[in-house]
Amino acid sequence: MEEQQKPHKRRVRYSGKYPKKFEEKYKELQPEKYQETIAHVIQKGNTPAGMHRSIMVKEILDYLNIQPGEIGFDATLGYGGHTKAMLECLQGQGHIYATDVDPEESAKTRKRLETLGYGEDILTIRLQNFCTIDEIAKEAGGFDFILADLGVSSMQIDNPKRGFSFKTDGPLDLRLNQKEGVSAAERLATIGREELAGMLYENSDEPYCEEIAKAITEEIRKGNPVDTTTKLRQVIKKTLDFLPEKEKKDTIRKTCQRTFQALRIDVNHEFEVLYDFMEKIPSALKPGGRVAILTFHSGEDRLVKKALKRGYQAGVYCDYAKDVIRPSAKECAQNGRARSTKMRYAKRGKGI
Secondary structure, X not given: OOOOOOOOOOOOOOOOOOOOOHHHOOOOOOOOOOHHHHHHHHHOOOOOOOOOOOOOHHHXXXXXXOOOOOEEEEOOOOOOHHHHHHHHHHOOOOEEEEEOOOHXXXXXXXXXXXXXXXXXXXXXXXXXXXXXXXXXXHHHOOEEEEEEEOOOOHHHHHOHHHOOOOOOOOEOOOOOOOOOOOOHHHHHHHOOHHHHHHHHHHHHOOOOHHHHHHHHHHHHHXXXXXXXXXXXXXXXXXXXXXXXXXXXXXXXXXXXXXXXXXXXXXXXXXXXXXXXXXHHHHHHEEEEEEXXXXXXXXXXXXXXXXXXXXXXXXXXXXXXXXXXXXXXXXXHHHOHHHOOOEEEEEEEOOOO
């Protein structure tokens, strides 16, 4: 008996000239096939769905001054844009070790870089947290250069299934690795009002932390789980309804951004991981080794700044960035997600 043929599944149709939903953007999600569409989206200053545009590549390469034969560490592989730029500097000599905790995206990036000719002979990718830098440095014999881009990749932000954005409806997850830990929704289901207010304040400097924490915990106590991005946005919107009309819309948007940020930092233990990473950098660097770090909010930047300053005062670093380096106005105009970026750097002393 012949096998029944599966009926042809038509592509999802969308209204208007351009699709709005992530899963409908079939051209953007196939960059190798629709290069003209990708170029058009980027020209408009947007990031194509499923892609990530690396930030401050020139500034990073200018500072790290990577030479052929050197050994490097990319703490946050992501889409692989920074990794690719650094690999090009090696000119086929040397090695880069890279880490990422997102199994889905790191697998795609590995395949993408292998297609470009960057195989295991020059690139080692590990599915683990970058705070394990000490283990990898021991294996590699130390690093000549280290890069950490602490931002969330656009592929994660844009995909509604990941729950990183309040702009689209999806499960309130926010984990970088959805196979480990608890989701943001599960965290909210068990957290107390005071702890939540403290989290919102400490992780994102949220001025309405008390009001938001009270509203969320009361909603959950009534038996209404806050388990989607839309539900959380609606709770915030309702809570801030008392604000004057002229400032309401902007304040709600910013509060949503800060609340999602605070939850993401919490469920991924980002501050604990970053603190551990910063403590391990000096011993992971070879004498004369350089490190560059991109941060995207004040909490991260404060932690990085203090750690580099302590290292400099202790004589571990012979130089460090006393002031942040920001992306150019041109880059910010071409990529809106670059606007909040701050870069700091340090160099380990040669006599240590």
